[in-house]
Amino acid sequence: MVSKxxxxxxxxxxxxxxxxxxxxxxxxxxxxxxxxxxxxxxxxSKKDRIGLEIxxxxxxxxxxxxxxxxxxxxxxxxxxxxxxVCGVKGYKFVAVMSKGNSLERARxxxxxxxxxxxxxxxxxxxxxxxxxxxxxKVEEVAQQITKERNAFRADQFNHIxxxxxxxxxxxxEMWEQADGNIDVFLDFxxxxxxxxxxxxxxxxxxxxxxxxxxxxDSASFYTSKAISNPNHKIQGGGYQMNLxxxxxxxxxxxxxxxxxxxxxxxxxxxxKEGIFAGFSSGANIAAALKLLxxxxxxxxxxxxxxxxxxxxxxxxLF
Numbered sequence: 001m002v003s004k005x006x007x008x009x010x011x012x013x014x015x016x017x018x019x020x021x022x023x024x025x026x027x028x029x030x031x032x033x034x035x036x037x038x039x040x041x042x043x044x045s046k047k048d049r050i051g052l053e054i055x056x057x058x059x060x061x062x063x064x065x066x067x068x069x070x071x072x073x074x075x076x077x078x079x080x081x082x083x084x085v086c087g088v089k090g091y092k093f094v095a096v097m098s099k100g101n102s103l104e105r106a107r108x109x110x111x112x113x114x115x116x117x118x119x120x121x122x123x124x125x126x127x128x129x130x131x132x133x134x135x136x137k138v139e140e141v142a143q144q145i146t147k148e149r150n151a152f153r154a155d156q157f158n159h160i161x162x163x164x165x166x167x168x169x170x171x172x173e174m175w176e177q178a179d180g181n182i183d184v185f186l187d188f189x190x191x192x193x194x195x196x197x198x199x200x201x202x203x204x205x206x207x208x209x210x211x212x213x214x215x216x217d218s219a220s221f222y223t224s225k226a227i228s229n230p231n232h233k234i235q236g237g238g239y240q241m242n243l244x245x246x247x248x249x250x251x252x253x254x255x256x257x258x259x260x261x262x263x264x265x266x267x268x269x270x271x272k273e274g275i276f277a278g279f280s281s282g283a284n285i286a287a288a289l290k291l292l293x294x295x296x297x298x299x300x301x302x303x304x305x306x307x308x309x310x311x312x313x314x315x316x317l318f
Contacts, residue, residue: 009088011042022285031291032301034177036305044307050078054082070094071152074156077307093113097117100129102128102235131240186284186303187214189214189222195246214284225256236280266309278306278307
């Protein structure tokens with residue numbers, strides 16, 4: 001049925017994304033994967049949700065006032081969400097991003113009215129593979145711009161609105177869409193907001209739901225495995241750093257995924273399910289498939305498809 005609603009702005013259509021059962025990529029496996037299609041948000045990623053929540057909470061708390069500039073460190077997706085929200089609400093937005101992230105993201109933010117500041121990578125860091133060291137260089141520039149312009153820093157790695165967006169919305173949507181038939185939730189370690197928020201929401205309904213954190217095999221922080229390559233390909237996370245918003249008590253176990261597994265699974269997802277998604281979504285699906293083949297045979301697993309493959313056409317993903 002077609003919705004008869006006419007919305008006042010595009011920010012009102014952020015969230016309430018559909019969920020799809022991935023029955024083709026799971027053929028011959030016991031269990032189910034339910035994928036929430038976050039790339040169908042206006043900015044083509046789940047980060048639209050936190051862009052809206054952080055700005056709304058900042059306005060409510062008096063931390064963001066009319067005419068003030070908003071600044072944020074981003075790999076591109078949070079910046080896109082903030083560019084959309086700030087554009088609609090009338091705030092100037094400055095996105096600070098590493099040159100190692102895909103160019104499509106910077107171009108999209110500029111098209112949405114953002115000022116994009118690109119920061120050089122650390123020596124030896126290849127394009128398309130952003131490390132924690134690269135992110136620290138971006139953080140330093142973001143702090144400097146925030147101070148110079150007396151701006152509001154959205155601060156996705158620390159602002160509780162990042163968790164609230166998923167605790168009060170995404171996770172509740174998952175529970176309702178799956179009619180409560182959920183055994184497992186998992187997500188790639190980006191800022192930690194999706195994992196923490198959805199895990200909290202789902203465990204409020206059923207404390208026995210198991211929650212797995214997904215990390216790059218070569219650059220894990222939440223396991224004891226030594227870092228062998230901080231410059232992995234899975235953009236938007238895996239920065240070998242503690243995530244302040246992520247409560248370790250929520251983690252049942254950490255699943256490690258290689259660049260090759262994330263890449264190949266994203267390609268299979270496109271071919272078999274018609275879902276065109278990025279590296280971290282491939283990592284999520286790869287982790288779910290591993291679980292169905294091992295310790296979680298027969299389980300019902302929910303996860304997010306984090307962003308669109310359109311944001312990676314300048315990379316070797318496709």
